[in-house]
Amino acid sequence: MNRIITFTFNPAIDKSTTINxxxxxxxxxxxxxxxxxxxxxxxxxxxxxxxxxxxxxVYLSGGYTGRFFSSLIExxxxxxxxxxxxxxxxxxxxxxxxxxxxxxxxxxxxxTVSEKEWQPCLEIIGKCAADDFIVVSGSxxxxxxxxxxxxxxxxxxxxxxxxxxxxxxxxxxxxxxxGVYLIKPNLTExxxxxxxxxxxxxxxxxxxxxxxNRGQSAAVVVSLGAAGAILVTKDEQVMIPxxxxxxxxxxxxxxxxxxxxVYKLSKGAGFLGAIRYGIxxxxxxxxxxxxxxxxxxxxxKLFQQVLNNATVxxxxx
Numbered sequence: 001m002n003r004i005i006t007f008t009f010n011p012a013i014d015k016s017t018t019i020n021x022x023x024x025x026x027x028x029x030x031x032x033x034x035x036x037x038x039x040x041x042x043x044x045x046x047x048x049x050x051x052x053x054x055x056x057x058v059y060l061s062g063g064y065t066g067r068f069f070s071s072l073i074e075x076x077x078x079x080x081x082x083x084x085x086x087x088x089x090x091x092x093x094x095x096x097x098x099x100x101x102x103x104x105x106x107x108x109x110x111x112t113v114s115e116k117e118w119q120p121c122l123e124i125i126g127k128c129a130a131d132d133f134i135v136v137s138g139s140x141x142x143x144x145x146x147x148x149x150x151x152x153x154x155x156x157x158x159x160x161x162x163x164x165x166x167x168x169x170x171x172x173x174x175x176x177x178x179g180v181y182l183i184k185p186n187l188t189e190x191x192x193x194x195x196x197x198x199x200x201x202x203x204x205x206x207x208x209x210x211x212x213n214r215g216q217s218a219a220v221v222v223s224l225g226a227a228g229a230i231l232v233t234k235d236e237q238v239m240i241p242x243x244x245x246x247x248x249x250x251x252x253x254x255x256x257x258x259x260x261x262v263y264k265l266s267k268g269a270g271f272l273g274a275i276r277y278g279i280x281x282x283x284x285x286x287x288x289x290x291x292x293x294x295x296x297x298x299x300x301k302l303f304q305q306v307l308n309n310a311t312v313x314x315x316x317x
Contacts, residue, residue, distance in 0.1 A: 009138065012038045017096070040137025061085065103249060113144050122148075135250065184222075241309045243309070260277035260292045
């Protein structure tokens with residue numbers, strides 16, 4: 001199995017709690033909060049660990065919140081590399097209104113990061129081996145220009161490793177200019193990348209196919225949330241439905257999906273098999289509160305449902 005190294009440039013302490021009913025201008029009593037280390041790459045590494053795999057999580061952190069964040073990482077026994085910054089690691093808040101079963105997610109901005117502080121991450125990437133999986137997932141913090149993703153893609157390509165990107169906006173566009181192994185935008189992120197806010201399903205196939213034909217990515221996985229995902233590669237164009245589940249929390253579901261995909265790819269699975277497994281992981285993550293992510297027993301049950309669901313194959317253009 002090839003190594004998996006995840007990078008989280010803007011991690012966050014995820015604080016989850018519940019309230020009886022959301023009322024404005026009132027002091028609301030909350031349940032005891034649950035604290036978990038969050039951020040795209042961190043969650044991917046945590047989910048891979050849950051699945052029985054191994055990933056090294058590289059992350060930026062600083063201040064007293066950064067020290068607490070690192071203690072949460074240590075508590076979960078993750079293999080991690082902490083790149084210290086001067087700013088304080090951000091905190092996010094997830095509140096569940098139990099009277100309506102509606103979830104409110106508050107994402108805070110991250111600290112400003114200087115080039116001197118994020119540069120060590122590029123040096124770590126420069127030491128990766130051929131066929132390693134380098135996963136960059138989550139937002140970039142203030143001070144980290146989107147062009148950095150182009151630099152990362154160039155380094156990974158030179159090292160003959162495989163870059164997996166779950167990031168949006170200009171940063172994603174910069175990565176694609178250099179070429180990557182796999183991208184996993186959701187529909188909104190793909191629309192932002194293309195500059196079209198009303199993509200039909202056929203448009204999604206066509207735009208993804210153009211990315212493939214330009215040699216910008218070996219695979220495009222467009223997440224459709226509870227509906228499943230679309231996979232486009234050189235040889236495949238398919239829509240894979242997700243299993244029906246009673247969702248408790250969607251926090252971290254996309255990260256769990258990416259974790260399942262990368263985990264299976266690292267073990268030699270093809271794109272279609274890896275995406276099916278990833279969809280099961282994403283669905284499994286919604287069964288638990290907070291960012292507990294996917295549990296293997298749930299994944300295996302849901303994976304069988306994904307295999308039993310009819311996959312829609314589209315003819316190549």
